[in-house]
Amino acid sequence: MSTAALQTHGLGKRYGRRWALRNCTLSIPVGSVVGLVGPNGAGKTTLLHLAVGLLSPSAGSIEALGEPVGSDPRHLTNVGFVAQDTPLYPTLSVAEHLRLGESLNPGWDRELAGERIGRLGLDPSQRAGQLSGGQKAQLALTLAICKRPELLVLDEPVASLDPLARREFLQDLMEVATEYEVSVVLSSHLVGELERVCDHLVLLAAGNVALSGHVEELLASHRRLTGARRDPERLPASQEVIEASHTDRQSTLLVRTSEPIHDPSWAVEEVGVEDLVLAYMGRTSDPQQARPQLSAVRR
Amino acid sequence: MIEFQLDARSGVAPYLQLVQQVRHALRLGLLQEGDQLPTVKEVVGGLAINPNTVLKAYRELEHAGLVAARPGVGTFVTATLSDESLAAHAPLRRELQRWLLKARKAGLDDESIEALFKDTFRAAALEVVA
Amino acid sequence: MRWLAARQFRVQAAVGFGALLAVAVLMLVTGLHLRDLYDADCKAHVCSGGAERFVTKYHVLRALLGLGVLATPLLIGLFWGAPLIARELESGTFRLAWTQSVARTSWLAAKLTLVGLASVLVAGLYSLMFTWCVSPIESVAQERFNLGAFDEHGIVAIGYAAFAFALGVLAGAITRRTLVAMGITVLVFVGVRLGMSLGVREHLMSPVKKGYALTATPELGFLASPSGVIPVAGAPRLANAWTLSSEIVDKAGDAVPEATLHEFVSAHCPRVASPPSPAGGAGARTASPPARNEFDSCVSLLSTQYHEVVYYQPANRYWTFQALEMAIFLVLGALLAGGGFWWVRRRLT
Numbered sequence: 001m002s003t004a005a006l007q008t009h010g011l012g013k014r015y016g017r018r019w020a021l022r023n024c025t026l027s028i029p030v031g032s033v034v035g036l037v038g039p040n041g042a043g044k045t046t047l048l049h050l051a052v053g054l055l056s057p058s059a060g061s062i063e064a065l066g067e068p069v070g071s072d073p074r075h076l077t078n079v080g081f082v083a084q085d086t087p088l089y090p091t092l093s094v095a096e097h098l099r100l101g102e103s104l105n106p107g108w109d110r111e112l113a114g115e116r117i118g119r120l121g122l123d124p125s126q127r128a129g130q131l132s133g134g135q136k137a138q139l140a141l142t143l144a145i146c147k148r149p150e151l152l153v154l155d156e157p158v159a160s161l162d163p164l165a166r167r168e169f170l171q172d173l174m175e176v177a178t179e180y181e182v183s184v185v186l187s188s189h190l191v192g193e194l195e196r197v198c199d200h201l202v203l204l205a206a207g208n209v210a211l212s213g214h215v216e217e218l219l220a221s222h223r224r225l226t227g228a229r230r231d232p233e234r235l236p237a238s239q240e241v242i243e244a245s246h247t248d249r250q251s252t253l254l255v256r257t258s259e260p261i262h263d264p265s266w267a268v269e270e271v272g273v274e275d276l277v278l279a280y281m282g283r284t285s286d287p288q289q290a291r292p293q294l295s296a297v298r299r
Numbered sequence: 300m301i302e303f304q305l306d307a308r309s310g311v312a313p314y315l316q317l318v319q320q321v322r323h324a325l326r327l328g329l330l331q332e333g334d335q336l337p338t339v340k341e342v343v344g345g346l347a348i349n350p351n352t353v354l355k356a357y358r359e360l361e362h363a364g365l366v367a368a369r370p371g372v373g374t375f376v377t378a379t380l381s382d383e384s385l386a387a388h389a390p391l392r393r394e395l396q397r398w399l400l401k402a403r404k405a406g407l408d409d410e411s412i413e414a415l416f417k418d419t420f421r422a423a424a425l426e427v428v429a
Numbered sequence: 430m431r432w433l434a435a436r437q438f439r440v441q442a443a444v445g446f447g448a449l450l451a452v453a454v455l456m457l458v459t460g461l462h463l464r465d466l467y468d469a470d471c472k473a474h475v476c477s478g479g480a481e482r483f484v485t486k487y488h489v490l491r492a493l494l495g496l497g498v499l500a501t502p503l504l505i506g507l508f509w510g511a512p513l514i515a516r517e518l519e520s521g522t523f524r525l526a527w528t529q530s531v532a533r534t535s536w537l538a539a540k541l542t543l544v545g546l547a548s549v550l551v552a553g554l555y556s557l558m559f560t561w562c563v564s565p566i567e568s569v570a571q572e573r574f575n576l577g578a579f580d581e582h583g584i585v586a587i588g589y590a591a592f593a594f595a596l597g598v599l600a601g602a603i604t605r606r607t608l609v610a611m612g613i614t615v616l617v618f619v620g621v622r623l624g625m626s627l628g629v630r631e632h633l634m635s636p637v638k639k640g641y642a643l644t645a646t647p648e649l650g651f652l653a654s655p656s657g658v659i660p661v662a663g664a665p666r667l668a669n670a671w672t673l674s675s676e677i678v679d680k681a682g683d684a685v686p687e688a689t690l691h692e693f694v695s696a697h698c699p700r701v702a703s704p705p706s707p708a709g710g711a712g713a714r715t716a717s718p719p720a721r722n723e724f725d726s727c728v729s730l731l732s733t734q735y736h737e738v739v740y741y742q743p744a745n746r747y748w749t750f751q752a753l754e755m756a757i758f759l760v761l762g763a764l765l766a767g768g769g770f771w772w773v774r775r776r777l778t
Contacts, residue, residue, distance in 0.1 A: 033349050033350075033351075052528050053527075053528070054524060054527060054528065054778070055778050056778040072532070073530050073531055073532045073535070074530075076528060076529065076530045076531070076532075077530040079528070080528075081524070081528040083521065083524035083525065083528075085521060087520065087521040087522045087523075087524050087525045088522070088525065089437070089522055089525075091440075092436065096436065099432065100432075100433055100436075100529075101529070103430065103431075103432045103433060104430060104433065104529035104530055104531045105529055105530045106530055107530070140525075143525070147529070147530065167347055170347035171343075171344050171345065171346070171347040172344070173347075174343040174344060174347055174348065174349070174350065175340055175343055175344035177343075177350065178339055178340045178343045178344075178350040179340050192307070195307075196305065196307065196313060196346070196347065196348045196349065196352075197347060197348060197349055198349060199349045199351050199352075260425075260426075268425075270310075270425075
């Protein structure tokens with residue numbers, strides 16, 4: 001059994017009386033690209049900060065690459081982090097940021113850094129404060145990747161970028177992840193973009209894990225059923241209703257099931273990732289419904 | 300060397316789109332025996348998709364006997380589609396034309412024909428996946 | 430980490446040391462000139478034309494330079510201390526700095542060491558150069574142990590700077606806002622310094638008590654008090670010592686109430702005791718109505734019963750006091766710095 005890239009047990013973080021994250025149990029295999037989605041305030045940043053040691057848990061535990069997350073410098077070497085809004089030192093130049101990386105990280109790959117800066121067209125003498133949003137993101141990614149981590153964590157890295165810069169960033173990120181065999185966890189509140197990049201998905205809503213698993217298996221196990229109006233309770237037990245909407249004549253249900261659906265009175269369709277996420281998000285915000293977690297679907 | 304495109308809205312899974320594009324290129328003769336497919340890294344860098352998607356597509360092509368992976372070197376075309384599939388095209392086309400005539404005689408309009416075809420096609424594809 | 434700490438400190442260091450250099454040049458020129466003046470006018474701490482005249486040379490410049498010595502620790506706390514952690518917390522760059530392969534405590538240790546050492550260096554150099562510069566004046570005025578002058582001379586500024594710096598750093602870590610931390614630094618620093626100068630310092634060692642005959646005290650005068658006219662003795666001038674207080678005591682050594690003094694004066698020197706004109710005001714010495722020799726004989730009579738007692742810290746304790754105060758502030762600074770470490774390690778998560 002290989003070590004999980006990220007593993008949490010009942011992880012929780014509390015600020016005063018408010019739990020920003022609660023009961024979070026996840027296991028993310030090495031080599032995955034994980035999309036962490038959810039509305040603003042759902043706890044994504046909290047989870048990521050716990051993963052890189054900027055926060056410490058109020059409850060439960062978290063391990064990255066088999067080691068408990070703490071401020072142990074040896075662990076920090078293995079995890080690269082790009083924080084939200086890509087913080088950089090505005091008065092330090094690009095070259096000085098690389099120097100920062102080199103002096104603070106024993107595993108720094110200077111050749112890779114130089115090659116990336118050249119390929120990305122960044123001027124080494126330009127101050128970070130004068131870079132465009134896309135360039136800042138690229139520099140921050142360079143800093144994170146050139147220490148040769150095994151796990152890369154990114155908090156909404158493309159949120160403030162224009163579509164072209166976004167696409168270029170994701171292309172670059174995927175190339176890097178492929179070439180250096182890095183596990184990636186990135187968060188976004190835009191699901192559509194993550195869809196093509198991620199093979200695992202974790203949905204947080206109101207501090208809880210609403211959905212998590214391998215994208216393909218999630219898509220294979222959910223269907224949209226359209227047919228004559230009926231009571232969702234009457235469906236067989238193997239079909240769990242995630243979302244239901246009704247008109248006077250018609251019912252549309254989103255169900256989770258592991259078996260093919262043979263009932264001819266339903267028109268059966270696949271569900272896209274975005275609709276799936278929306279359905280689960282809508283579900284946890286409905287106080288009437290119970291909140292079972294769809295547990296991690298292991299390969 | 301071919302270049303891949305992805306249509307996010309087509310409803311077809313990304314890996315399948317890649318497979319189809321390779322098959323299409325083979326059929327048209329754009330890819331010949333011995334040609335190298337783009338590396339996983341190149342595809343991923345060009346399309347911003349997950350490397351596993353590319354790996355899955357290439358595995359399926361390998362399974363179909365169309366390509367072969369050489370570790371450390373790349374993935375290469377080992378067969379073409381032109382011969383075998385072109386031969387099958389003509390009779391299939393004729394069958395299809397007969398079916399279309401039948402459908403029109405039964406009173407189906409263009410949209411109904413398309414819907415019937417798409418539905419049946421998807422159901423058949425699902426049965427393969429599920 | 431040393432490189433990053435130095436690179437981030439670059440501009441502040443340039444400003445601080447640049448200013449110090451400019452002031453140093455000024456003090457060098459002034460100090461040399463004062464020495465020339467001294468050599469021309471004075472010998473063995475006595476000046477022709479009187480001490481007063483010499484001592485006022487360059488007094489505005491000296492006051493300003495001295496003010497600079499006082500201000501430097503506070504400026505260090507505000508501009509080197511408060512932003513050290515607070516700026517990183519405000520701008521979010523701590524999320525970059527703390528996720529490299531260096532532990533937070535190493536990060537903080539490198540920054541604290543570099544800037545802390547720079548702080549005490551700047552403050553120490555300034556204060557020692559100032560001491561050198563004004564020492565000709567000081568050797569004549571002999572006031573270095575007094576309140577105000579004590580803080581500007583010698584080595585205490587080193588302690589103040591370390592304290593102010595650590596205070597700024599800790600305030601910044603806790604409040605996460607540079608400006609708020611600056612405000613807190615000012616308030617706490619000024620409060621502690623005043624508390625030390627006005628309250629604690631004189632008690633660091635028990636004051637020495639010395640008796641003087643009333644006839645020997647040069648500044649004895651008669652004052653109209655609410656109880657009537659009483660003698661008041663100013664303390665004799667003790668060179669380079671710190672006079673704390675003085676009072677008139679009886680033969681047993683107990684303090685004499687004003688009423689008793691007035692009774693004595695009324696009984697034995699009625700001419701002196703006659704109240705001055707109502708417009709005389711508090712503190713006016715009754716000069717004209719009684720003649721000089723009546724005044725003197727009153728003092729002789731008083732000195733048969735009473736004498737003056739002065740509480741002071743002797744001159745030879747000057748460096749002990751400097752060292753004690755510097756040490757106290759250094760310890761305070763170290764405690765605050767330790768608090769900073771604890772806060773960054775444990776509480777900023």
